[in-house]
Amino acid sequence: MNLNSQVANSKQPISTIYDPWDPIRSYREHKKHVLTSVEVTMSNLCNMRCEHCAVGDTLTMTEPEKLPISLLLQKLDEVEHLETLSITGGEPTYSKKTVTEYIVPLLKYCSDRGIRTQINSNLTLDLARYEEIAPYLDVMHISFNYLSAEDFHAVGFVRANHEVALSTAAKMYDRMVDNTIELSKAGMYISAETMINYRTHTKLAGIHKLIDEMGCKRHEVHPMYPSSFASNLPLISLDQIRTSLNELLDVRNPEMWMLFGTLPFYACSTSEQDHQIVQRLRNERNVTVRNDPDGRNRLNVNLFTGDVYITDFADLPAQGNIYEHSLDEIFSRWESHSLNQLVNCYCEAAACCGPNLLVAHAYYQGVDFKQRKAVI
Numbered sequence: 001m002n003l004n005s006q007v008a009n010s011k012q013p014i015s016t017i018y019d020p021w022d023p024i025r026s027y028r029e030h031k032k033h034v035l036t037s038v039e040v041t042m043s044n045l046c047n048m049r050c051e052h053c054a055v056g057d058t059l060t061m062t063e064p065e066k067l068p069i070s071l072l073l074q075k076l077d078e079v080e081h082l083e084t085l086s087i088t089g090g091e092p093t094y095s096k097k098t099v100t101e102y103i104v105p106l107l108k109y110c111s112d113r114g115i116r117t118q119i120n121s122n123l124t125l126d127l128a129r130y131e132e133i134a135p136y137l138d139v140m141h142i143s144f145n146y147l148s149a150e151d152f153h154a155v156g157f158v159r160a161n162h163e164v165a166l167s168t169a170a171k172m173y174d175r176m177v178d179n180t181i182e183l184s185k186a187g188m189y190i191s192a193e194t195m196i197n198y199r200t201h202t203k204l205a206g207i208h209k210l211i212d213e214m215g216c217k218r219h220e221v222h223p224m225y226p227s228s229f230a231s232n233l234p235l236i237s238l239d240q241i242r243t244s245l246n247e248l249l250d251v252r253n254p255e256m257w258m259l260f261g262t263l264p265f266y267a268c269s270t271s272e273q274d275h276q277i278v279q280r281l282r283n284e285r286n287v288t289v290r291n292d293p294d295g296r297n298r299l300n301v302n303l304f305t306g307d308v309y310i311t312d313f314a315d316l317p318a319q320g321n322i323y324e325h326s327l328d329e330i331f332s333r334w335e336s337h338s339l340n341q342l343v344n345c346y347c348e349a350a351a352c353c354g355p356n357l358l359v360a361h362a363y364y365q366g367v368d369f370k371q372r373k374a375v376i
Contacts, residue, residue, distance in 0.1 A: 011114065014138060014189070016257055016288050020083050020116045023296035023353055027346060033353075035331040036083040037298035038076065040106070042066075043090035043098055044304070047172070048122055049159035050143070052195060052224055052233065059090055066303045069102055071322065073109055075301070078326045085110050086141075088120040088300075093129050100132070102303075107136035118191075123179045124172040130179065134188050141220075142180065144192040145199065147206050149173040155199065177214060184215030191259070193220035196244050198234040204248040218257040221248065223264060225358040235362060238264060242277050254285050261290040264363045267350035268372035275376050291353035295340060299327055310334060316357075343369065350374040 012018050019025075026036045041055070044063040053059070076082060087106070093099050103119070110117045118139040123130065130140070146152045153169035184190050192211040194200060200207065204221070211219050223241055226233055241264065252258060260281065265274045281289055299319075300309040307318035308330050316339065320330035334340055345354035354369045 011116070011138075014116070016286055019259070019288060019290060021086075021118075021293055021298075022290045023293050023298075024291050024351055026081065026083070026297050027353065028348075030081070033296050033335070033344070034081050035079055035297060035299060035328055036081045037086070037293050038079065038082060038084075038327065039086040039088055039298055039300040040072065041089065041300060041302045041304075042087050042092040042102060043094055045094040046089060046091040046122075047094060047124060048091070048156045049161075050156050051158040052145070052155070052197060053159070055088075055090070064304050066098075066102065067306055067322075069105055071306075072106070072301070072303065075322045075327055076109070079328055082113075082115055084116045084118070086118045086120065086298075091122055091125075092119055093121055093125055093133070096129060099129050103133055104136065107133055111136045122176060123183075124176045127179055127182060130183055130188075131186075134183070134186070138189060140183065140188050140190045142176070142190060142192050143195070144207065144211055145194050145197075146173070147203055147210070151199075152176075180214040180216065184217070189218075190214075190216045191218040191220055192216045193222060195222055195224040196236070196241055197224040198236055201236055201240050201244040204244050205251045208248060208252055212253045212256055216256075218259055219252075220259045220261060221245075222261045225262070225362050238363060239273075241265075242273060245277055246280070249280065249284060249287075256286065258284070258287045259290055260287070262292050262356060262359055263289060264355065264359050266355070266369075266372075267352060267374040267376050268347065268369065269375075279376060291351075292356040292359075295334070295343070295356055296353055299331055299334075301327070345369045347374050350376075 014020065021037060023033060026034050044058050044060045046059050049059065087103060092103060107117055116138045117136070118141050119133065119137060120141045123142050145155055149170035150166070152173040153164070153166050157164040157169060180190055194204060194207050196204070208219055224233070226235055265277050267278050269275065281287055294311045300311060301322060302309065306322045308320045308322060308327065309318055310316050319334055339357060343354050343357055343360050355364060
């Protein structure tokens with residue numbers, strides 16, 4: 001079984017020096033943020049109910065008809081600078097019909113156009129549906145916040161409306177691990193994301209070891225910010241996040257790409273502790289810090305309604321609808337939105353696009369980042 005992308009040889013490899021999802025690339029090219037990334041909410045169905053799920057409020061047992069794939073492709077055709085497309089849910093692959101009639105045609109379209117693609121999946125379903133999409137996919141993105149099946153059970157079903165037995169969860173956990181190993185061996189680029197939260201901040205080293213053993217090409221680490229469905233989860237302190245990062249960096253596999261995102265530490269900080277962690281991240285081999293695409297170069301399209309959001313978890317109301325406007329038009333309106341103006345800063349010296357709205361609200365309320373400058 002060889003699942004390498006059919007077009008991999010014609011594209012620049014995704015790497016620590018080429019991350020097409022980072023909005024700083026297009027900012028440097030166009031001297032402003034432009035729409036280069038589209039995220040599609042493909043499903044409201046999921047076989048899990050994770051406590052940290054940002055879109056948990058939208059998950060259903062059945063879902064309405066999706067908009068025609070032809071409409072979505074038409075709207076993507078209109079995006080002038082489109083470079084990346086992400087597919088999310090729910091679990092996008094939950095329905096085989098969705099895989100065959102929506103995901104595969106969409107991935108083929110992107111492959112033909114040279115657009116990089118990512119699917120966010122839990123990889124707990126049968127291997128065949130992932131093999132079907134593999135030839136056209138650039139990145140398979142999974143969430144991995146566990147040291148054991150017990151962790152998986154505690155985190156993954158806490159929001160279920162019925163009791164899920166540990167034995168059932170353990171079978172799903174084992175299938176996820178086995179699928180990740182098999183798909184990695186076959187050539188799929190799997191990026192595993194771990195959130196730093198109240199459950200994981202002392203476990204990152206062990207989680208990283210498991211991700212490495214499963215053959216993942218990249219480990220993503222992002223602090224979790226209370227939002228939407230997960231708005232009531234505890235917010236850990238900046239000190240706890242710093243400690244977690246340092247402990248992870250002390251023991252990580254230096255050959256694996258570590259991608260950090262939405263970190264609440266900046267080169268313009270007045271804190272010496274912040275300076276130390278920012279400097280360490282800069283100096284570590286195979287470590288990158290991605291600027292957040294949400295609100296910078298990405299929009300989310302809900303494939304059931306056509307509504308367009310700044311993020312998939314939709315704390316902000318829809319900014320438009322694809323039946324009425326092009327995606328570039330909707331993005332242009334967002335540029336002048338009052339909320340965007342609060343955080344729309346850029347610092348070339350630090351290669352930083354500033355905090356997103358969640359980070360600013362969680363840790364920096366009242367701070368005007370546009371008035372700050374990098375000190376390291």
